[in-house]
Amino acid sequence: MAARRSLDDKLAALRALRGQSLTNEQKAELRARIGDRSNLVVAAAAAIAGENSLVECAGELEAAFDRFLINPLKDDKLCRAKLGIVQALNDMEHPDSGVFLKAARHVQLEPVWGGSEDSAAPLRAAGVLALARVEGTGALPLLVDALADPAEDVRSAAATALGAVGGEAAGLVLRLKARIGDTDPDVFSECLGGLLAVDASEYLTLVVTYLDPSDPIGCESAALALGKSRLAEALDPLVECWRHSSSSELKRHLLLAVAILRRPAAFDFLAELVATGPEPDAAEALAVLGIHKDDPLIRERVKSVVEERDRPAIRAAFDRAFG
Template sequence: MAKRASFDDKLAAIRRLRDQTGPEPGDVPALRKALGDRSNFVVAAAAEVAGAWRLAEVAADLEAAFARFLIDPIKDDKLCRAKLAVVQALEKLEHPRAEVFEKAAAHVQMEPAWGPPVDTAPPLRAAGLIGLTRIDTPGLGAALVDALLDPARDVRSAAASCLGAIGSDAAALVLRFKCRIGDDEPEVLSEALRALLAIAPDDHMPFVREFLDARDENRCEAAALAMGNARFPQALGPLLDRFQTANSQTVRETLLLAVAMLRASAAIDALLDLVADDSEATARAAMDALKIHKHDPKLVERLADVVARAGSPTLQARFAQDFPPPARPDLIL
């Protein structure tokens, strides 16, 4: 009698599949068997492989796994590991059936914790909303409006992003209303503002600028990051103007980070000019913003030249710490 594979053996077998670029003979049946396993860890790993390989032929197996882990979810699928992996895999497959996504978008899973029970399903609800938006199911608008009031920040952010993807006038009006009433989490407000810029940047830029120019630091930072995430080149001027009037060092740093996020050549040039500024605080903030581009050798070379010409030992030490030269492969033991 063949020895039954242990939990570790099953996971190891799936990890081997993960290292492949696609299925080899016998891999699809093995993956189907793994998707039928009772362990949510095994199913989650198998679903990840199915999504990576774009295996549409196992979509029914993924749906069956999702339904199975809904029966006793707290006992069988803590933290929604399997269900989330299944939904993400179906999204990669561009699965056309809405049923799993609808159930995912509505699922709440209150699990025991120190103190009150904790809902572990927000990432699952967010993933469900993304799938429903792609399919464009009937009643989608109402579902997204309701999700803007979800207790979980991740779900509210996903709803705002999905409304931006819809891109209709009605979606824009909902997003504007959400921005007006605000949110306890700046990340949600920022995503709603970014979604507006995604719908029609020229039309909604004046509205977003209202938040950028606000005295409230959270609103200002939310708008700045929305502009940066939208990569809207015309945002460079407003961001730099607001930088000149901002008093809070935290806000000034966020504004320069948003400039760096634009990834436009004019934005990079502006930050390099600020590194050469007489104010060392401004120079440090600009250098910190440029750290998101530290893997760009041409930019690092330009920054090194600016820092050298500035002649500040503090900036030179900061540059050496934050922009170390890449390790030479021939020197790695």
């Protein structure tokens, strides 16, 4: 029990440091905790180092990462320490790709009921994103491989990273992946979003072709990519698809994409739908506008429209969405 209390005490002491401006003594203690045997303690210490951009801890973090690679199944279950270290180093914009490359290639098969399961997918995803930042186009071969990773998290990260790297080569890889498709809708959406990040003027038309109500899953993926792009040119295709959709679920996803755009014209469209649309459509518009309920300007504008229309069902929808 003493050992368990000791671990709890260490974790409690580290939690107390979150959000603080650290003294030199606290920084020294933090560096010592990065060398701890417990992966939970190291993960907690790494998070604080990254939060405070303590670049002086980079060496200790790299050493800890290598230490947890020696016997990972025993010493770092679920890759908690390694993942925390990679995230911390990336948060402090660490310029050396060594740890990130090891993370992007690491597979950790842990025993589960009936077999084994790879627990390193989040670690590989974090490594992929960090490598794109550090190496740019130099990371393209690894990013292409990651786009075929068995884990959806890694494929999504690879698509995002390719969009961030940009350039003709990244665009062509993402275009090919979009044409082939993916079994996971989120991965497919990230591929389309990556294309828009590479060159919106070139790839917008291609992404819009997937706004096809006859393929609801592909349509939802394209809508999300367009919404996250924040492109003004994405609004009209989203609204046009919404008008031609018969599925209430698909229409809900399309309205959510409009809300995510965060463009003035998008808010105008949703507000007009609340003001004059059929009650079911007005209620759906209020539901998606609710993601902005903490924005006082949007809240007051929507409240004013609801009060002016003065319909009980719409007032109830507003209360549900804006609390």
